[in-house]
Amino acid sequence: MREIVLKGLDESVWYEKILDKMPTYVLKNDKVKGTFMALGVKYGSIHQEFKNNNEVKYHKVPSGIAHFIEHLKFYEPDGTTATDFFNQYGSDVNAFTTFEYTCYHVYTTQAIKENLEHLLEFVLTPCFNKKNVNKERNIILEELGMQKDSPDSQIFYKNYENVFHKYKYKEIITGEKEDIKKITLEDIELIFNTFYHPENMFLIVTGNVNPYDVFKVAENQLKKKKIPNYRQPKMKKIKEPVNVVKEKCEITGNVENTKVKISIKIPLSNFKAMDPIELRVILSLILNSNFGSTSDLKEELMEKELIHYLSFNRHFCGDYAVLTVSMETSYPEYAIKEVKNQFKKLKMTEENFKRKVNSSIATLVLNYDDIQNVNEMMQEEIISFGDIIDDLKERIESITYDKVLQVMEKIDLKNMEVTILKPKE
Secondary structure, eight states: OEEEEETTTTEEEEEEEETTTEEEEEEEOTTOSOEEEEEEESOOTTOOEEEOTTOOSOEEOOTTHHHHHHHHTTBOTTSOBHHHHHHTTTOEEEEEEOSSOEEEEEEESSOHHHHHHHHHHHHHSOOOOHHHHHHHHHHHHHHHHHHHHOHHHHHHHHHHHHHOSSOGGGSOTTOOHHHHHHOOHHHHHHHHHHHOSGGGEEEEEEESOOHHHHHHHHHHHHHHSOOOOOOOOEEOOOOOOSSOSOSEEEEEESOSSEEEEEEEEEEGGGGTTSOHHHHHHHHHHHHHHHHSTTOHHHHHHHHTTOOSEEEEEEEEETTEEEEEEEEEESOHHHHHHHHHHHHHTOOOOHHHHHHHHHHHHHHHHHHTTOHHHHHHHHHHHHHHHSSOOTTHHHHHHHOOHHHHHHHHHTOOOSSEEEEEEEEOO
16 A cells, blocks of 8 residues: 655545556545545547457447446346445445546445445446346437437537547537447447456545555455456547637527537647646636636626626547637627637736636645545546646646746637527527
8 A cells, every 4th residue: 555645735645556456546534424436447438449459450339338338337137226235325326427438436424345345346247138238228318319408418519529520529428329229238248348447447435434444345356356357458549630620500409598619629739848737727727817707708798798607618638628618698799709809819917827826726625625526536637647646736836927828829729619509499
């Protein structure tokens, strides 16, 4: 067991690679009653073409298969479900699939050992058959229909569809109807046997828990399993063009006011000399300063009643960073013009820079009081960088105003996309 001291935060994470296979992290918090445990699988919706160790040909599976397996994993060999097991302890169990990974998580205030044992048991135990595959297929098709009716989902995927030519980020995580119908039991078993391996997974436990107990439970559970050799899958490299697919797109949906997303697709090669962790922080600082809740632009647009809300996001997709501003407006033409103008004249004063840095540090510190928030933050770090970041506070503090100005200069506006979701007439 190794202690990872989180510099400047008065916090430690205990780490062990269970049986030299599964990375396991524990952050102890005696101030809370509960425990949040998350078992992550480094397999998400974008991972559709891969080959295993020593294979020549790539396997290609239908879109949506990662999400399909997430549903199927809740079936137990005895005919019950994982939810049935956790309900007896009053525990909350759930799962989600992202572009990059799948996560199964449990929140509990009692019986930590039993909950953790079963989390590992039901996720690592294959329980697939054609009956359950067909049953879940119908449920997922219904879920897809609901997502298609959701305005937020509709504009999100249409936006990425217009940003990316080849990257799978443009595809809905559930898969389209034809994808869901194509998924077979053989596809499911191939993915499970390839990616649901302890060497491609990670366990994070945060809360009122003894790290030694967590490592002991995890080791005992893995010892019970007959773990095959890891197939060491390699994903097929996709070359994504720099330009966006379409610069502007208008669609209609079930909304009262028009929703808009404005995205800028920026090659990461623009920031070659920049530390990737610092770059993420700096881009967030820039977006927050120009489009955040206290930005001059938002106050001006709200005062003029041009918008109902304004928000921002940054996502790293392969070789690109995508900066997105979202808004709801009754006057899309005017609001879009204002946001575009703000992108053209991105700014941040030194005083505002210091405020935003202090705010980021305060948010980081507060994250450690919330066992779910800090768990999710650790998940994101592992997916993005392969491990948790032990000096994030110091990295934020070391960012200079000059570095921010350098990044702003390299934000290329050439590849901008605007998606507009208007009310149906």
